[in-house]
Amino acid sequence: MSRMQQLARIFGRPTLTTNIFCRQLATTADSAERYGFLTDIVSGPPTQFGFGKIANLAESSIVGSSGQTVALVTLTSASNEDLDSTQKSNSGVASCLRQRCRQASSFAPLTVDYRQRHHAVGKIPSNSSRADNQRPTNAETLAGRAIDRALRPLLVPSTDSMHISCSIQACPLTGASGGYPVALALNSASVALRNRLQESVAAVYLSVDESGTVTVDPPTPDEDAVGGLLYAGTREKAVMIEFSGNLEESKLEDLVKFAHGCVQPLLDIQDETKLMLQESKSDNTVDDALLLEQLGLPIPAGLESVKSEDSVPIHSHDDEETAEKIFEDALEFCSKHLSPASLRLFGFTGDISPNKDIADNNDVIGIHDSSKDLLLSKAVRGRRESLFREAVGSTLEMFKSETSRNLSFLDDDTSLLHDLADALHSELLKDGLFVAASTHRSRADNRATGTGNGCKTIRPISLEVPALPNVVHGSSLFTRGETQVLCTVTLGPPSDGIPVNDPFRRPGAVVEPEPTLSDELPVGSLRYLRTQEYLESDLNSKKVRADREQTGDSGTLKERKRAFLQYDFPAFSKGEVQIGPRGTNRREIGHAALAEKAILPVLPSPGDFPYAVRMTSEVTSSN
Numbered sequence: 355m356s357r358m359q360q361l362a363r364i365f366g367r368p369t370l371t372t373n374i375f376c377r378q379l380a381t382t383a384d385s386a387e388r389y390g391f392l393t394d395i396v397s398g399p400p401t402q403f404g405f406g407k408i409a410n411l412a413e414s415s416i417v418g419s420s421g422q423t424v425a426l427v428t429l430t431s432a433s434n435e436d437l438d439s440t441q442k443s444n445s446g447v448a449s450c451l452r453q454r455c456r457q458a459s460s461f462a463p464l465t466v467d468y469r470q471r472h473h474a475v476g477k478i479p480s481n482s483s484r485a486d487n488q489r490p491t492n493a494e495t496l497a498g499r500a501i502d503r504a505l506r507p508l509l510v511p512s513t514d515s516m517h518i519s520c521s522i523q524a525c526p527l528t529g530a531s532g533g534y535p536v537a538l539a540l541n542s543a544s545v546a547l548r549n550r551l552q553e554s555v556a557a558v559y560l561s562v563d564e565s566g567t568v569t570v571d572p573p574t575p576d577e578d579a580v581g582g583l584l585y586a587g588t589r590e591k592a593v594m595i596e597f598s599g600n601l602e603e604s605k606l607e608d609l610v611k612f613a614h615g616c617v618q619p620l621l622d623i624q625d626e627t628k629l630m631l632q633e634s635k636s637d638n639t640v641d642d643a644l645l646l647e648q649l650g651l652p653i654p655a656g657l658e659s660v661k662s663e664d665s666v667p668i669h670s671h672d673d674e675e676t677a678e679k680i681f682e683d684a685l686e687f688c689s690k691h692l693s694p695a696s697l698r699l700f701g702f703t704g705d706i707s708p709n710k711d712i713a714d715n716n717d718v719i720g721i722h723d724s725s726k727d728l729l730l731s732k733a734v735r736g737r738r739e740s741l742f743r744e745a746v747g748s749t750l751e752m753f754k755s756e757t758s759r760n761l762s763f764l765d766d767d768t769s770l771l772h773d774l775a776d777a778l779h780s781e782l783l784k785d786g787l788f789v790a791a792s793t794h795r796s797r798a799d800n801r802a803t804g805t806g807n808g809c810k811t812i813r814p815i816s817l818e819v820p821a822l823p824n825v826v827h828g829s830s831l832f833t834r835g836e837t838q839v840l841c842t843v844t845l846g847p848p849s850d851g852i853p854v855n856d857p858f859r860r861p862g863a864v865v866e867p868e869p870t871l872s873d874e875l876p877v878g879s880l881r882y883l884r885t886q887e888y889l890e891s892d893l894n895s896k897k898v899r900a901d902r903e904q905t906g907d908s909g910t911l912k913e914r915k916r917a918f919l920q921y922d923f924p925a926f927s928k929g930e931v932q933i934g935p936r937g938t939n940r941r942e943i944g945h946a947a948l949a950e951k952a953i954l955p956v957l958p959s960p961g962d963f964p965y966a967v968r969m970t971s972e973v974t975s976s977n
Contacts, residue, residue: 424529495940505547583609848916919949
């Protein structure tokens, strides 16, 4: 039985198999010529998608396969139940106008939950209940955030009268060997979303070693590689670039170009799968009149026997055009009256004419001098924006009284009027920010006022080291404008490192450091102690041998994460009230991983510095 037949039997109808882009490169010389420093390419496994057999009650269910790695991704959606019956029953121009206001909202109701399954790699969970689906690990949270970052910018705004919330559940079913499961889950999620995305997005993971050999979609990131790149892109654009390692800028540019070529055949197979899904999609619509007739219940007058999905009203083209025209006229009216205020909101004071050549200052990067001009605080800027929002509401009332259009339905639906004011406010802020930054080079906090160089000016920076008494091993206080972070470093024995329990992690080869003289070894390290003869008996004891298994002296150092950074973003740093107890959220985990990626490559090797290093970054003020 072929691989495709096996997948069809287990997971449903698969599409045509597509090899990864690097298989199309004829020779190593060709790849080196086209992609600079890359000397050799290890091609990734073929990728394909299946559907129609598993999780059919979900709105969309895709099983992705890349070699021996298989991932199940499901999509479910629900309407916003907070809307009242008046909003739900709106039709005609009012309902179309509400749809247009929803489209202007920047909020995308999407949640992504990525969960690893221990059975996927033939392991039993190590927790007390030996069960999956406990609290998400950091690795799962970071994978979910990566998928979210690639999909969210491409989501199509809701077009019905209710906001639609989408939930994506992704989990690798097998992952012992094959493609990178996070990239496979992202590709499968793109297929599952179908027409909810403006265009398809595909992802690939590249691992590069010191010789310039790039491996496409390895099962897990190679810890001995000099760089790892998770890339997501469309046909023409890059959507997400997540890199960790130490690589020259020119080489990283070559790697990104290569990654963009790798996603092109994945986009082809995604588009093919979406067409097949469209053709095989079952009719889930309902006919209310027919159902009432079947139940023997009276059919209300005026209820037509027309199929409708989720009771979404069907609007005429004329109503949509009228609603769009009302929105455009209201936006033009508000822009005419409030455009100068929107520019002042983002720092333009009128001192520089839009036609004045300010190119001479564009390359000058400086630090704002607070002794001449004080920066606007976060509280002041927030109040300015609130006053601007009130002005938008007042201007909209003027538009209602002066326009020749019949807007009486706005008097009957205050929530629609509020939504329209919010949408106009959002559009005016976008336009004001763009013009102020691109034309006048100004910023909302009034930095470098009147110079036309606000976009190249940094808020005042200060740094205090140490910031705390010496009982803390290392500390610093970083301040930039109103943003302030207290950082600490604590050293400990290697056993204080974080145990690595990721079932998908593949241990890398541990390279023993070259032996050096005892006086060159760090004092307190286990290898230093081994040079002292009088401790020989202790080192042969069972306890010390057990300790070596934990500390890494036995060659298993990578089973513990010796250096890690933790990020804390409390409510008081934003001037908000904390309600109830709080734990580490997804945002804090993601920011900690981002800072950690920048620091780990420059730390000394474990052989030269065999300590556990805990770094903390506590935000005390955020602006």
